[in-house]
Amino acid sequence: MRFAYLAVVFVLSTGSVFASETPPPGLDFLKLLTITNDKTPDVNDLEIGLDDKGSPAGMEVTLEGDTTDAPAYFSVSDISSGKGLVLKQEQGYNVLILKGGVNLDASSATMTLSYLANGLTGSYNDCDVIVNRVSGADWNIENAYTHEIVQSVHVKTWMFGISTLEGLCPAN
Numbered sequence: 001m002r003f004a005y006l007a008v009v010f011v012l013s014t015g016s017v018f019a020s021e022t023p024p025p026g027l028d029f030l031k032l033l034t035i036t037n038d039k040t041p042d043v044n045d046l047e048i049g050l051d052d053k054g055s056p057a058g059m060e061v062t063l064e065g066d067t068t069d070a071p072a073y074f075s076v077s078d079i080s081s082g083k084g085l086v087l088k089q090e091q092g093y094n095v096l097i098l099k100g101g102v103n104l105d106a107s108s109a110t111m112t113l114s115y116l117a118n119g120l121t122g123s124y125n126d127c128d129v130i131v132n133r134v135s136g137a138d139w140n141i142e143n144a145y146t147h148e149i150v151q152s153v154h155v156k157t158w159m160f161g162i163s164t165l166e167g168l169c170p171a172n
Contacts, residue, residue: 023049023073027057032141035061037155049073054137093119095162108132110144113169115162125162127169145170 027049035044042063049058058078060071086094093116100111110130117125128144141150154166164170 021058021073021075021078022070023058023060027051028137029060030137030139032059032139033150034152035155036152038157039155047071048139050137056139091119093122097124108142113165115165117161117163119160125164125169127165129168141168143168 029047029049031045031047033046035046036042045062045064047060047062048056049060051057056076058073058075060073062071086097089095095116097114098111099114100109108130110128113127113129114124115127117123130142130144132140132142134140142148143150150167153168156163156166
């Protein structure tokens with residue numbers, strides 16, 4: 001199973017997204033999450049790319065209403081790298097990092113999303129997320145703490161970093 005997809009969601013809070021590939025042809029994209037933030041009016045969608053068998057091949061992050069920029073695409077290998085995947089970088093800091101392996105045979109996986117909580121001290125907070133294959137080509141994201149299905153995430157920031165990913169992470 002390819003659980004690397006939700007990571008991109010959080011890149012959307014503002015700023016740079018790092019995507020290394022273009023999606024392979026023939027993928028169908030299924031919306032997993034809508035992402036908003038308290039810094040901009042942007043609304044982003046996290047979509048999982050499914051092959052002709054309904055298996056994940058990657059994920060895209062799109063900005064609703066944007067017809068000028070190509071969606072940011074992340075492959076399974078991007079997310080499965082040993083160092084984690086840097087989803088957002090700002091002013092020289094890795095702001096959002098997805099960590100965890102991708103098990104192609106499993107029907108769910110818990111991954112860790114690390115986000116820069118304080119840019120002055122360089123401290124990060126971790127948040128676990130669960131990606132589930134519901135059935136066939138149906139997928140969802142589950143809050144690992146409340147076990148509720150998550151359809152939207154709001155990135156809450158403060159002067160020196162991210163305070164929480166509301167809807168997905170516990171409040172700090």
